[in-house]
Amino acid sequence: MADETGQATVEAIAGIPALALAGLVALQLLAVGYAASLADGAVEAGALAVAAGEPAAPAVAAALPGWADGRVETSVSDGRIAVALRPPALIAPLAGALQVEDSAWVRPAS
DSSP states (O other): OHHHHHHHHHHHHHHHHHHHHHHHHHHHHHHHHHHHHHHHHHHHHHHHHHHTTSOHHHHHHHTSOGGGTTSEEEEEETTEEEEEEOOOOSSGGGTTTOOEEEEEEOOOOO
């Protein structure tokens, strides 16, 4: 019986890092999903600005929260607005590898 109790303790202790890693991965996936949703709204704001004859970049920046400063790239070409946003990375090696993108097309104001 004592051996079984010790084994259960070892298994529980060994499972904690795996559980923590699974939690980090889940949180990272949530951050990427949230960033994708923000990029969608930002590209829509940029498209509305271009349709009104205004520049897209300020509208895109205004549609994003403060943490996105310096993490967003906006491009406009022939009515196509593209927004690329790097989500926050909980796992440091992923910081440069993660990026979500969205685009829209709008007829520019004449």
